[in-house]
Amino acid sequence: MLGDQAIKLGEPQNYWVEYKNGALSLIFSLPFAQPIAPTPSKDLTILVLDPTYFIAFELAKTSPVRLAQGAPTSCKVTIAELAEGSAEAQRLSKVFSELGPELGYTQISSISC
DSSP: OBTTBOOOBOOOEEEEEEEETTEEEEEEEOOBSSOOOOOTTSOEEEOOOOTTSSSOOOOOSSOOSOOOTTOOTTOEEEEEEOOTTSHHHHHHHHHTGGGOSSOOOOEEEEEEO
């Protein structure tokens, strides 16, 4: 979401399947459909989830969010554990309420410029 506006995603890229430690994983990159220009007055929130609760999603361990070449040097990416019941968790639950009854998530990434 950019402010209150949903952002369209592109097609998955660089995907492969991996079987490790008894779990089957599908690894892929999911770019935005169009580049997003930094907007100081709007927060960009990236939440990884499956509203059907069928698949568990998680961010990559290294470099889960990358800025495009030429992004302003003032832009910073933050990955944080989202505390249940926190003000941010409550805000996101409200923003994403149309996706399902109760969202379960632990990580949130944000980009600020």
